[in-house]
Amino acid sequence: MTTSVEEVVRKAYHYAEGDVLDVQAFVDLFTEDGVFRDMVNGQEYRGEHLGDVLTWMTAFAPDIHRELHKVTVLGDVVAIELSIQGTFTKPFQTPVGAVQPTGAKLDIPTGDFWYVRDGKISDFNCYVGVSVMLAQLGINPDFASAVAATPAA
Numbered sequence: 001m002t003t004s005v006e007e008v009v010r011k012a013y014h015y016a017e018g019d020v021l022d023v024q025a026f027v028d029l030f031t032e033d034g035v036f037r038d039m040v041n042g043q044e045y046r047g048e049h050l051g052d053v054l055t056w057m058t059a060f061a062p063d064i065h066r067e068l069h070k071v072t073v074l075g076d077v078v079a080i081e082l083s084i085q086g087t088f089t090k091p092f093q094t095p096v097g098a099v100q101p102t103g104a105k106l107d108i109p110t111g112d113f114w115y116v117r118d119g120k121i122s123d124f125n126c127y128v129g130v131s132v133m134l135a136q137l138g139i140n141p142d143f144a145s146a147v148a149a150t151p152a153a
Helices: 004-016 023-028 052-060 130-137 143-148
Strands: 030-038 043-046 065-074 077-087 092-094 097-099 105-117 120-128
Touching: 004 023, 004 065, 004 077, 004 105, 004 120, 023 052, 052 092, 105 130
Parallel strands: 030 120
Antiparallel strands: 030 043, 065 077, 077 105, 092 097, 105 120
16 A cells, blocks of 8 residues: 555656656655755755756666665655666766766666655655666776875875
8 A cells, every 4th residue: 555655755756767757846846955865975965956866867877767676664754675777878977087888787776765744755865886886887996096096194
C-alpha cells in the first residue's frame, strides 16, 4: 500500500527519469527551505538548484532511470535502496576535460533518505556509489599520482 509520504517521493523519482525529466516539477515538491544533499560529494542544493543533479546526470546518460529495490516508510521518512541505471552516451564533463562516451551500461548502487513535512520534501540525502559509477564510466583513480604527491605539512 502506498502512503501519501511515499507518493510524494515516487513523484520525485518520476520527474527525474530521463524520458520525463521535469526539473521544475521536481523542485516544486520541496519545501521553501528544502535541501538536496549529495552526501558522498559533500554538496548541498537549495532553491532553484535543487534539480542541478538531475540535469548533470542526464547530460551524460539521457536515458537515466532509478530502479527502486526496497522502499521503507517510517512516519515522514522514506528510505530507499535503489540503482541508478542508464547508458553512457554523452560526454562526461570533468575539471580537466570531457570523458567521451563508451555506451557502457550504468548500474550504480544508491541509498536515498527522504524527509517529508506537510506533504513536501524538506530534506533529501542521497548516497551514490561514486566509485562504482566512475569505474562504470571508465574513470579509474590515478594511484600513481597520489603516491607521488608530496604529503601536506
